[in-house]
Amino acid sequence: MFKINDKTQWDDGSGQVIDELKARFGDHPVHFQRDDLARVQIPQKDLLPVLSWLRGDTPFVQLTHMTAIDWMEEGEFELVYLVTAPTLLTSLMICIRVDREKAQAETVFNLWLHAETYEQEINEMFGIDFPGSPRQGVPFILEAWKDIPPMRRDFDTVEYCARTHPERPGREHQDTRKYVGRKFGEKGFLK
Amino acid sequence: MKKFNGTDKPWDLTSLPTTEVPKGSVPHAPTDDQCFLGSENIPEAPKLQEAVATIKNWFRASSLNVLAFGTGCGAIELRPLSTSRFDMSRFGITGAPTPRQSNVFIISGYLSTKTLKRAIRSYEQMPNPKWVVALGSCTINGGMYWDSYNTIKVLDLYMPVDVYISGCMPRPEALLAGFDYLMTDIKKGEANGWHHYLENLNWYRENQKQVINDWDLPEYSW
Numbered sequence: 001m002f003k004i005n006d007k008t009q010w011d012d013g014s015g016q017v018i019d020e021l022k023a024r025f026g027d028h029p030v031h032f033q034r035d036d037l038a039r040v041q042i043p044q045k046d047l048l049p050v051l052s053w054l055r056g057d058t059p060f061v062q063l064t065h066m067t068a069i070d071w072m073e074e075g076e077f078e079l080v081y082l083v084t085a086p087t088l089l090t091s092l093m094i095c096i097r098v099d100r101e102k103a104q105a106e107t108v109f110n111l112w113l114h115a116e117t118y119e120q121e122i123n124e125m126f127g128i129d130f131p132g133s134p135r136q137g138v139p140f141i142l143e144a145w146k147d148i149p150p151m152r153r154d155f156d157t158v159e160y161c162a163r164t165h166p167e168r169p170g171r172e173h174q175d176t177r178k179y180v181g182r183k184f185g186e187k188g189f190l191k
Numbered sequence: 192m193k194k195f196n197g198t199d200k201p202w203d204l205t206s207l208p209t210t211e212v213p214k215g216s217v218p219h220a221p222t223d224d225q226c227f228l229g230s231e232n233i234p235e236a237p238k239l240q241e242a243v244a245t246i247k248n249w250f251r252a253s254s255l256n257v258l259a260f261g262t263g264c265g266a267i268e269l270r271p272l273s274t275s276r277f278d279m280s281r282f283g284i285t286g287a288p289t290p291r292q293s294n295v296f297i298i299s300g301y302l303s304t305k306t307l308k309r310a311i312r313s314y315e316q317m318p319n320p321k322w323v324v325a326l327g328s329c330t331i332n333g334g335m336y337w338d339s340y341n342t343i344k345v346l347d348l349y350m351p352v353d354v355y356i357s358g359c360m361p362r363p364e365a366l367l368a369g370f371d372y373l374m375t376d377i378k379k380g381e382a383n384g385w386h387h388y389l390e391n392l393n394w395y396r397e398n399q400k401q402v403i404n405d406w407d408l409p410e411y412s413w
Binding site for chain 2: 141145157161164165168
């Protein structure tokens with residue numbers, strides 16, 4: 001039985017799962033966020049080996065969440081796989097970086113069937129491809145979306161909204177600072 | 192008797208069947224809207240028509256059937272409204288499961304463009320006369336979704352609204368007050384949003400097609 005939910009064991013890095021992960025896949029940076037949560041940054045090519053090892057040989061058998069982060073300035077997407085050990089009540093965040101121009105990652109649909117829905121949503125909202133995953137390109141939340149994927153940071157939401165959804169006349173957005181300052185009669189209020 | 196011309200626009204009210212009454216005969220089986228078409232010989236016919244319209248509107252205001260369609264978070268206010276605490280059946284308001292059996296549509300909160308398509312379809316399937324109650328600030332100017340890429344801001348571009356209820360969220364008391372306004376308007380004969388929708392259907396269609404990219408609804412969802 002692995003013992004990694006003990007804070008002292010997290011702190012000195014002696015968590016057995018982390019140790020073994022480092023021994024098997026190289027010394028990757030580990031960040032201990034909470035008593036029951038650690039974050040491991042691995043290269044993209046190690047994704048399937050690490051996740052299949054966690055799923056098969058450790059208590060970390062459950063994919064709790066999967067999401068993406070847009071690091072636009074660095075030209076990369078970050079994919080986060082939150083893998084939980086139900087017996088230990090402990091979670092691992094496995095993070096990989098994906099090139100933003102050629103946004104493509106391996107599917108984990110073969111390890112967890114429900115990853116198909118996460119991958120479909122990420123494909124729709126970020127435009128990241130998961131070749132081999134079912135329902136790629138099938139609309140999930142958006143219907144007949146014509147613009148770039150809306151969760152990419154270069155998608156200008158306010159501009160898009162002003163273009164497609166008209167305002168009610170007289171109810172346009174007001175500058176809050178000016179409005180509050182005028183309301184309270186103080187010059188430079190909330191400066 | 193003028194027959195219904197099937198090729199005309201179905202919402203064109205002039206193409207509805209009218210009863211042509213020959214002189215000297217007694218009109219029988221008048222339609223609903225031409226209830227007193229042949230009554231010009233009756234003395235004080237306008238007063239009678241007015242009285243009948245008043246009674247008709249009173250009946251209409253007293254039996255409101257709310258469609259069970261919750262579009263946003265505001266639908267949570269309909270449960271206390273319909274159950275014992277704010278019992279809306281005191282006022283003759285009750286729920287209806289399908290659009291064919293209802294005549295009040297509560298747009299309860301934000302309306303995404305995906306839901307808008309279903310809401311339009313449901314609204315058009317409701318029999319006339321029908322009324323729309325818009326609940327919450329999302330339907331008025333977008334509310335907290337004013338910069339959302341997927342949520343409409345001004346509801347009355349897409350659907351005729353009879354009563355707006357402001358607030359985020361309005362309490363069930365506010366809803367009851369809104370229903371009070373609606374019933375007053377119906378009794379006066381001024382809640383004619385459904386009529387406005389039929390008359391300006393092309394304008395509404397243009398607005399609807401601007402936000403709904405994959406328009407596949409029929410010409411009118413009867």
